[in-house]
Amino acid sequence: MMGMTAASRCAIAMALCMGIGVASAQAPASRPWGDATLPPDARAGLLLARLTQDEKFQLIRSYYAGPDRPADKPFPRGAIASAGYVPPIPRLGIPALEESDAGLGVASSDRMRPGDHATPLPAGPVMAASWDPQVAFRGGAMIGAEAHAKGFNVLLAGGINLMREPRNGRNFEYAGEDPLLAGRIVGEAIRGVQGAHVISTIKHYALNDQETGRSTISAQIGEQAMRESDLLAFELAIERGQPGAVMCSYNKVNGDWACENDYLMNQVLKRDWRYPGFVMSDWGGVHSAAKAVNAGLDQESAGEVFDPQVFFDAPLRQALAKGEVSQSRLDDMVRRILRSMFAAGLFEHPAKPAPIDEVAHLAVARETLEAGAVLLRNEHGLLPLDAGQLASVAVIGAHADKGVLAGGGSSLVTARGGNAVPGLAPTGWPGPVMYHPYPPLAALRAMAPKASVRFAGGEDVTAAAALAAQSQVAVVFVQKWQAESVDAPDLSLPDGQDALVEAVARANPRTVVVLENGGPVAMPWLDRVGAVLEVWYPGGDAGTAIANLLSGKVDPSGRLPLSWPRELSQLPRPELPAAAGGTPPATVDYGIEGADIGYRWYQSRGIAPLFPFGYGLSYTRFQHGPLKLDTHGGQVQATVTVRNTGARAGAEVAQVYVQVPGAKARRLASFAKVFLKPGEQREVTMPLERRLFAEFDPATHGWVVRGGSYAVYEGRSSADLGEPVNVQLAEARF
Numbered sequence: 051m052m053g054m055t056a057a058s059r060c061a062i063a064m065a066l067c068m069g070i071g072v073a074s075a076q077a078p079a080s081r082p083w084g085d086a087t088l089p090p091d092a093r094a095g096l097l098l099a100r101l102t103q104d105e106k107f108q109l110i111r112s113y114y115a116g117p118d119r120p121a122d123k124p125f126p127r128g129a130i131a132s133a134g135y136v137p138p139i140p141r142l143g144i145p146a147l148e149e150s151d152a153g154l155g156v157a158s159s160d161r162m163r164p165g166d167h168a169t170p171l172p173a174g175p176v177m178a179a180s181w182d183p184q185v186a187f188r189g190g191a192m193i194g195a196e197a198h199a200k201g202f203n204v205l206l207a208g209g210i211n212l213m214r215e216p217r218n219g220r221n222f223e224y225a226g227e228d229p230l231l232a233g234r235i236v237g238e239a240i241r242g243v244q245g246a247h248v249i250s251t252i253k254h255y256a257l258n259d260q261e262t263g264r265s266t267i268s269a270q271i272g273e274q275a276m277r278e279s280d281l282l283a284f285e286l287a288i289e290r291g292q293p294g295a296v297m298c299s300y301n302k303v304n305g306d307w308a309c310e311n312d313y314l315m316n317q318v319l320k321r322d323w324r325y326p327g328f329v330m331s332d333w334g335g336v337h338s339a340a341k342a343v344n345a346g347l348d349q350e351s352a353g354e355v356f357d358p359q360v361f362f363d364a365p366l367r368q369a370l371a372k373g374e375v376s377q378s379r380l381d382d383m384v385r386r387i388l389r390s391m392f393a394a395g396l397f398e399h400p401a402k403p404a405p406i407d408e409v410a411h412l413a414v415a416r417e418t419l420e421a422g423a424v425l426l427r428n429e430h431g432l433l434p435l436d437a438g439q440l441a442s443v444a445v446i447g448a449h450a451d452k453g454v455l456a457g458g459g460s461s462l463v464t465a466r467g468g469n470a471v472p473g474l475a476p477t478g479w480p481g482p483v484m485y486h487p488y489p490p491l492a493a494l495r496a497m498a499p500k501a502s503v504r505f506a507g508g509e510d511v512t513a514a515a516a517l518a519a520q521s522q523v524a525v526v527f528v529q530k531w532q533a534e535s536v537d538a539p540d541l542s543l544p545d546g547q548d549a550l551v552e553a554v555a556r557a558n559p560r561t562v563v564v565l566e567n568g569g570p571v572a573m574p575w576l577d578r579v580g581a582v583l584e585v586w587y588p589g590g591d592a593g594t595a596i597a598n599l600l601s602g603k604v605d606p607s608g609r610l611p612l613s614w615p616r617e618l619s620q621l622p623r624p625e626l627p628a629a630a631g632g633t634p635p636a637t638v639d640y641g642i643e644g645a646d647i648g649y650r651w652y653q654s655r656g657i658a659p660l661f662p663f664g665y666g667l668s669y670t671r672f673q674h675g676p677l678k679l680d681t682h683g684g685q686v687q688a689t690v691t692v693r694n695t696g697a698r699a700g701a702e703v704a705q706v707y708v709q710v711p712g713a714k715a716r717r718l719a720s721f722a723k724v725f726l727k728p729g730e731q732r733e734v735t736m737p738l739e740r741r742l743f744a745e746f747d748p749a750t751h752g753w754v755v756r757g758g759s760y761a762v763y764e765g766r767s768s769a770d771l772g773e774p775v776n777v778q779l780a781e782a783r784f
């Protein structure tokens with residue numbers, strides 16, 4: 051396997067020789083935890099009883115295994131170069147934990163494993179924009195399989211921070227602004243990863259919704275508001291995906307570090323949600339021993355490199371000796387880690403080098419983009435392009451001759467072929483700026499073999515406009531690189547790209563803009579271009595997917611998982627202090643919008659964003675029949691018939707929203723994606739999530755549905771809904 055060190059190969063071989071991971075339902079009497087028919091909790095308990103105190107301490111911390119470790123910190127022997135490593139305990143058959151980033155593929159870059167490569171999935175918002183849990187599951191299963199075949203058994207995946215801040219540099223790792231959609235999509239992706247016998251995290255718990263000041267800032271928000279928004283997204287995704295680990299975040303929440311936050315970890319996660327897995331810290335997120343442990347943190351990640359000291363060694367031993375931490379809590383930490391290892395099948399299915407079906411994996415990436423690209427504008431039927439009839443196409447900008455842009459930071463995946471445009475700044479963290487080698491230009495040439503498809507880089511605006519003027523249609527690629535640890539100071543496109551689009555559109559109104567970006571961008575030229583296709587960071591085989599979407603081989607069926615602001619003044623926090631540098635403030639006030647994130651903010655304030663949540667065009671037309679509701683014991687079900695009245699096959703997303711009495715905003719309560727041939731119709735039944743009818747009551751730690759009449763809407767987006775149907779609900783607590 052490329053990219054594996056000799057040491058790690060030996061470690062894996064040795065581990066196999068020593069019997070680590072040998073599957074057996076009939077475990078020898080000396081290793082009763084090896085009985086795979088026992089529940090994970092029981093197995094963890096049996097194994098815990100055999101561990102020495104030192105072995106317990108070994109399991110509650112990981113080591114950084116990046117080659118860029120400081121010189122005085124030797125590389126952990128046996129580790130695959132990656133984000134984290136917990137050494138094995140061979141005498142008991144406990145495998146090492148080999149932890150790799152992240153949710154968009156097995157992260158690797160020159161920083162991590164030079165020469166290694168993996169299949170890059172499109173950005174998180176693409177997965178969410180598919181509104182298709184099966185797409186998310188397949189993506190998760192693909193990256194899980196790849197991780198496993200590279201020797202990893204933990205993926206630091208499952209990014210689910212809600213989009214309170216459109217400028218957040220990590221929006222491309224997440225799943226948009228809505229707790230239900232994000233919860234379902236991320237939960238399914240996690241389920242996919244773990245089906246490959248790889249533990250997935252869910253992260254970053256919680257309210258790490260901006261990168262500016264991420265390691266100092268305190269997110270201020272009321273309990274009810276956070277339970278109904280960011281924490282609801284986690285709750286739903288954890289229910290669905292049952293991730294083995296939760297990664298606590300860098301920031302503080304209401305004044306307490308997330309990784310020593312008793313409310314988040316003990317009270318909500320472990321008490322209210324009965325979460326049985328373990329909490330691992332983000333890299334550099336630990337600030338104490340006793341406080342963190344007593345608040346619910348179970349494992350310190352790479353503390354020897356990222357924390358001021360390794361808290362979960364000598365300081366924790368001292369805290370134990372002084373009685374500040376109990377032995378039973380230490381045992382609980384270890385039991386949780388082992389439990390997740392058993393639950394994901396790490397003992398029976400050891401991760402080891404295996405061949406990877408790269409063709410099949412690239413197809414998963416391509417299909418994800420085909421399901422999640424969003425057609426934002428299409429005037430006068432400019433799209434789909436009639437590939438057979440086209441004589442000339444101008445392809446312009448964003449290195450579309452070489453590849454497609456990726457987001458930066460720990461999630462960065464290096465595809466086969468490496469960086470298609472090396473050397474762009476920043477080349478160091480959170481860079482490198484990476485273009486995956488799936489060039490749209492080549493794919494558009496293949497799409498229209500009879501046409502003259504010519505490329506202009508776009509640096510020379512006059513030349514680009516001249517090429518557009520000579521062509522039947524111009525496809526302009528624009529990009530905005532975003533990365534972990536930095537937010538965008540504003541929504542603008544960099545490098546004079548607005549002027550480029552303006553000039554091209556002036557030269558040829560048949561201009562299609564393809565956006566490669568991490569979050570919403572300003573489009574001052576929007577009214578003057580013919581079509582806009584949003585592909586975010588589009589991942590593996592993106593060129594082919596883009597050509598398939600532009601030519602209509604595939605109908606665009608993505609719908610926005612986020613609201614697209616018209617301008618910053620529409621946001622709850624128009625300013626993002628220190629995004630462009632300087633000292634960030636001590637706090638960020640998420641109480642302004644509270645639980646009303648995104649479309650709920652816009653609706654409650656009567657503001658029309660540029661594009662609403664749930665919006666996206668198609669090449670065909672759909673008709674939604676009348677909405678019917680059924681209620682059984684407080685559970686409401688919506689039924690609607692969707693019909694494809696156009697001439698092309700396509701997919702529609704039926705979206706159901708609830709308006710609770712007295713509220714101005716509606717809440718997404720269910721959805722279903724329906725694939726329909728021309729003329730076909732289908733009745734879809736969607737159970738509505740009960741917690742979306744409810745409010746969270748901090749006094750009882752539970753949900754309350756107030757008795758009354760609830761308006762339920764169904765339609766094509768949060769702003770395009772049919773007539774409401776009312777449902778009468780009795781008061782209920784759960």
Ligand code: BGC
Nearest residue numbers: 133151152206253332333460
């Ligand atoms: C990021 C995490 C990541 C970790 C390990 C941190 O900087 O916030 O998302 O998993 O590094 O690379």
